[in-house]
Amino acid sequence: MQPAERSNVPTPVSIQADPSAPTPAIASRRKHSGYFRDAASALVLAALIGCGNTYRPVVTAINPVGPASQPQKYAVAISSTGATTPGLVTIVDFSGDTVLVTANIGPDPKYFVMDSAGSNGYTLNGDGTLTSFDVSNQLISSAVLQSTLLAGSNPISVFPQGTYVYVSEPGRGVVGQFSGTPPALRQELTVGDNVVYVVGANAAQRLYALVQGSGTAIGQAAAIDVASNAVTTTVPVGITPVYGVMTADFKRAYIMNKGSNTVSVINAQTNALDSFTGSSAPGTISVGTAPVWADFATTRSELVVANAGTGSNQGSLSVVSIPLCNAAAAVTNPNCDPTNPVDAAGFGTVLASVPVGVNPVNVAVLADGTRAYVANGGDPSLPCATVPVAGVSTGCSVSVVNLTSNVVTATIPVSGHPNFLAVSNATPTGKVYVTSADNSTMTIIRTDTDTLQTTVDLQGKGVMVRVTAP
Template sequence: MFALAVAGLASITGCGNTYRPVVTAINPVGPAAQPQKFAIVVSTTGTTSPGLATIVDFAGDTVLITASIGVSPYYFATNAAGNTGYTLNGDGSITSFDISTSLLSSQVLQTTLIAGANPVSIFPQSTNSYIPEPGRNAVAVLLGTPPALKQELPIAAGFSPVYVVGNSTGSRAYSINQAVGGGNGQVAAIETTSNTLSSTIPVGATPVYGVMTADGKRAFIMNQGDNTVSVLNVQTNALDVVPAGATNPIKLIDPQTGLPGTAPLWADFALTRNELVVANAGSGNTPGTVSIINIPLCNATALPTNPNCDPTNPADATGFGQVLANIPVGLNPRMVAVLSDATRAYVVNQGDSTVSVVNLTTNTVTKTIPVPATIHPNFIAVIAGTPTGKVYVTSPESETMTVIRTDTDVVDTTIPLQGKGVMVRTQP
């Protein structure tokens, strides 16, 4: 038997060739790798102790690093690129930090504002950061790293600044100012290249929030006191001249059902649909709503109805300002976030601890997701991805953040924060 085996081996290896087994490559299967993006959460651990910035991996839903920031943070924003974070803190300071998985507490920078400023929000622009200061009736302008106070822009007597709306590259931003005694507010135009105020424009009652289109053509102001949205033409620095059949400010009344949108307080863009999605708080005792507003400007397809369209200052297309629907959602909605493909919007409802999923094609709520681990949620952010995106939800009463998958619209996991959630932001 051994001789036969040797003979057989000789017949294979005779001719001097060495044979090796052939390995056939197998194409990889399974979903593509998720992009490396982060959700950044700020939480507070008490009124006298440092807060925390927690960086969460989008793909794995894991905490990558946590660093100490300012004392009792209450507002959090990032720059447009999503690589720098800023917090306003209860001790009157501002902290800024790089959004990095190697972030150390010692790398967090701190700036102190003038005493009594009582800052309420921060808008980081490309070179400037703007902070409304109700306590000084001014908007602070900060420059550099860390941001340092360079000047204050005074707001007219009888008004109090609450928010600055703009975009990262715009030459003009607006300070949203409420009337001190109630009634109609105003916006003050900030020329960002010179950091001067150029004009004031009247808006509706009790304005609270605003958004500006990425091209800097229009800005929209949420007037909570009279259930309207004011439209600004940023090029002309004036109230927008809307087409026949529309009003400015836009009245949040569904023309089909007569259902009103009450107390608008947040908005986001459904870019590919040319729509503005507005969250309306409602009365607190009945479900709030989401208003879908048509906001097309003249373009190649709209030119026949806008023969005098100027590409640098486009007119509103036919249908601009029309309320397409008012969609009932949960109790006391606080915020809305739209997916980048504009298929759905997610509304966080503080009153019943749910998230409403709004289909923007049918303008209906397709699912209501309970988030009991995040009690009375008030802030939401989204990241697109393949095979799934993520929705992040925080609450000032919870030490956890809820993560929802967008492919199934179910809760994927909850993430411990070591503190009460303040806000969550995501990278673009």
Template sequence: MQTTRRVRRLPAALVASAALLLVSTSVATPVSAAAPPTAVTATVPVGSDPIATVLSADGSRLYTANSGDNTVSVLDTAAAKVLATVPVGAQPVALAVSPDGSRLYVADKGDNTVDVITTAFGTVTATLSGFNQPQGLALSPDGGQLLVSNNGDTTVTVLDTASSAVVRTDQVGAYPAGLAIAADGHYAYVVSPFSDTLTVLDRTAGDSPVATVAVGPQSFALALAPDGSKVYVTDGAGNALTVVDTATRTVTATVPVGGLPLGVAASTDGAYVYLANAADHTVSVLSTATLTVAGTLSVPAGAVAVALDPALQHAYVLGGGMVSLLTPVPQVTAVSPASGFTTGGTQVTITGSALFGATAVIFGTVPATAFSCTATSCTATAPAEPASTVDVRVTTAAGTSAAVAGDHFGYVVPTADLSVALGVTAHPALLGAHLDYTVTVTNHGPAAGTSGTVQIPLPAGIRATSTDCTVTAGQLSCATGALANGASVVRHFTVPVGLLGINVTLTATRTASAPADPVAADDSDHRKCSGVTSLAITCS
């Protein structure tokens, strides 16, 4: 294989971002119950006639092969913007990223070459020649070998990526196109759209062909299920998806989809397969559980290729010089706590999927007073509302979550149970004997108390003094002030005892409080003190 050094300097933005591609090569594990991307939330202009796309392993970068102007666009997926446009060879039609993100391979069908972009250096560092209309690319799981399908003949070229040397040339069906290698590296799969075949190569036996499976006409692209159990092959002429069982190497289903499916991608949780239908500008979303189309999505810009991010938060669809970003409509599955006071202020955790980028959290019809969201949860402050049960719904650019039983939040009128405890200590003496009383008021919730009043009637002949209660003729009145749930306050008063002793029973009673007190049983307490002289006083 002839290698030509061709250095093309990339824009500074790509050089600066290259390190990000090396941070992580692990694939995020999505929540299998998550909703699939279904709504176009943004479009990003790229080069002319984009025909292929690939994501970096960590999902932070999306690359598009623009066959109309011989460029590769590099997108920052978080910012949904183009970081760089890289000139490559004529008619780029396929892309592959090394597992560590350090190299991007570009199949240039128009000049029979493969470009190598070294992302860390920010340059196109090599051009490999000697191919015959390279149409498809696939890297071994360890990145050590690159398979290149030659659409101009019946072969697949196997390259050593370290040396760029040809390891071997595999014979497959006529005019091969799409390629895929199983995650365990055991088998490779090649579709040939003009011989209508899928060739299975045993990579452990020198890529020996072990099976040829008849598939639909004009089958340009394929995708593997994450567990390697199925191969999903586009049937361009039949407007269908062909499903091949890899164990039996037989077609197990043919599923009608949109017009002229050219691109296909499987989600990393295995739940969905996305097909880009070029003829009608749609994407078919196939449920793998039922092998039926769960939804058909309109993509006005066009649909010729599709990629899914590892966490299933976005689908990227190419067409018409654009990348269309598809985002899931948010789903709410649980709300905790499930109730709060009509006064508002309850901190609520909302659990669900596709909650990232939330623009609103609504309790019934009233917006939350504050909120913040990640992909799977939001923390929101409930607004004030009348007593009722409402749906808590999250809105993003993709839409608003549907009302479901799991999103219910109940508004209840706040109550605060104030208990009253009366204590007394006798101080006998010949002169100056007295009784020291304490009134302890405790808020047992559930709400905070805003105010409260405890009154103690004074029998005839009994006087009292206090530093924190109001004494009027025949009565003490003690204000609690505001009391948080679980808090207590203590008030004090003193009753003098004459030489001839005392016989008195005093009762302290909560007479008013806000919010309402739902428990009357603990609203009062009493103490009895007696003694025939001021020298001998007992209390109970």
């Protein structure tokens, strides 16, 4: 507390007193010494009993200094309660594995994605609608917005980028471009029959819409120029393209061709298939049977590809080397242009093919590149069992693949047939979230021990799960 501040109010009366006698203020302080033990209290008392000067205490607040607030991490899961009843979005706190919010979304949700900031979520629903919502622990059902798509669109996936949301509409052969709140149709970009997915990255200048066509001939990747919002060209890929990923620097896009067991590599700067030594065909990497999903091990310059196999037998994980030359390599590689890099030595080499569980459907890599987690959906025609019996039951699990040794180090059983997983890093414990298509249980795995942490009831059958921070 700072010293008292003195007022310039004059004393109206002068009182003569015996010098040997204590003043009233001193007597009062002695009398009440048991109650007032600091100088500030005595000064206040003196003012109250009529001392010649009035005192006004001046107080300066001292704010406690503590640790800075930490950004909140959530797992956001979507579940279905039926074909005609509202679906559910469940927001789970990372630190405590507790359900913070459950809100209604559109009926029978089929696909879910968040924007790159993890602040907005979008679902495509069985009734042909698009729902959007803020990812917040304050979310309520009335704040979930709905957009109705054009008749016959049969939407299958959604990709948000910047102010736009792109919806793949195979029924109309277009990618619908939406903007605003709630998202409203801005235009349709005609790309071809059976468009299934839009490949891109946040702030990329070019996106690619994957078009399957008849499903028996080679598919196409229709290039969408973001600046002009127009389709500029098409790039031939493999048979039945189903999924793709783009590097964070926007220089390469990798397309999973389920029907031809290959990955097509597009040089997004030249807008054409890449060319690298050792490829069996221009821009093509041969992987396992039926590649369906992929993720980057960025710290290792590797692409990991989940191969479904036949759907009833053991699938695999292909580990592919994808280094580009860089500024540091320019001296030894005279062809290296850091602004438009060529492929480095070994690009496109399959380093390993790792057997995993039955029917792998999804893969995600830890940010440090140490491990990949593969969701093994199991044979959908058979019930799950921890110890499967051929023809009677199937294994439903998550395989943990060490990306240094390229071997499976753990197989973790989960409840139901898993259909999606997402990973979130932390120190010392990251987490893996797994949804299952045939029950309401979301499994949470801890990454320091690669064991089951806990489960969360989603109140509906799992569809997908995403995390707000990797």
